[in-house]
Amino acid sequence: MGNKTVGEKIKFDFNGTKLNIRSYLYSGVYHLNIDGVDIENIRSNGKTAYGVTYVNESLTNSRHSVEITVKEANFWIDSIDIDETGAVISPDTPDPEPEPEPEPTPTGNDALLVIKMISGLEKEFELTAAEIEDFINWYNKRADGNGKEIYMFEKDFNMGPFTARKDYVAFSKIQSFEVMEYTK
Numbered sequence: 001m002g003n004k005t006v007g008e009k010i011k012f013d014f015n016g017t018k019l020n021i022r023s024y025l026y027s028g029v030y031h032l033n034i035d036g037v038d039i040e041n042i043r044s045n046g047k048t049a050y051g052v053t054y055v056n057e058s059l060t061n062s063r064h065s066v067e068i069t070v071k072e073a074n075f076w077i078d079s080i081d082i083d084e085t086g087a088v089i090s091p092d093t094p095d096p097e098p099e100p101e102p103e104p105t106p107t108g109n110d111a112l113l114v115i116k117m118i119s120g121l122e123k124e125f126e127l128t129a130a131e132i133e134d135f136i137n138w139y140n141k142r143a144d145g146n147g148k149e150i151y152m153f154e155k156d157f158n159m160g161p162f163t164a165r166k167d168y169v170a171f172s173k174i175q176s177f178e179v180m181e182y183t184k
Contacts, residue, residue, distance in 0.1 A: 010068040010077065013093070016086020017061045021054040021068075022078040029071035035064050041071060057083075063095060111181040118175045123167065125153050132179055142171040 019034070021042075032039040032054060042053050068077070082088065111132045113125045127135070141147040149172065155165035 006070055006072060008070045011066065011091050012080070013063055013065050013089040013091050014082050014086055015061075015063050015089065016082040017059045018057045018081070018083040018086070019054070019059065019064070019066065020052050020057075020081040022051060022081070023053045023076060031069040031071050033067040033069070034059075043072075063089065065091060109183045111179050113177060113179055115169060115177045116175045117169075117173050119173070123169065125167075127153075129181075132181075136179075139171070139174075139177070 021032075023030070023042075029041050029043040031041050034056075039054075080088075109129055111127055111129065113127050113132060113135060115123045115125075117123065135151060138147055138151050142149070150168045150170055153167045153169065155167060159165065
């Protein structure tokens with residue numbers, strides 16, 4: 001990032017849990033601010049110092065704003081390292097809108113559950129309030145990384161010669177779902 005002059009600022013945002021700054025300091029000082037909190041002044045030891053000058057590997061896994069301000073000259077930033085699943089973001093990029101949590105407890109007696117699959121296919125199921133609640137609980141647990149990948153719906157219509165009809169839906173194939181409650 002080249003030689004920075006006194007008062008010059010470097011700003012960036014990133015997602016991740018780790019921030020390491022590798023720099024070249026020769027009688028230089030820089031000030032570090034992460035998420036609006038002043039961390040510290042990082043300074044050389046009076047000798048040419050090259051290497052990792054700041055390490056934090058215990059940040060929360062979320063978006064972080066970083067501002068580096070040059071306090072004394074002769075300061076170069078060589079690289080900024082974040083964890084392998086993180087990403088550098090422009091400070092001007094807004095956070096994505098969070099997806100609303102599905103209502104965990106239906107209020108009607110029955111409901112039509114419409115599941116939109118990532119393929120564009122829509123599946124409809126007429127369910128009781130308890131069955132809707134079971135599905136939403138499974139979905140939320142699976143979204144947190146727990147539970148089975150597949151949810152099974154028992155069908156009791158168009159039985160024909162069959163003793164049972166079951167429809168299996170894979171969590172990873174669901175794009176969205178809608179619950180339309182009604183009372184008979």
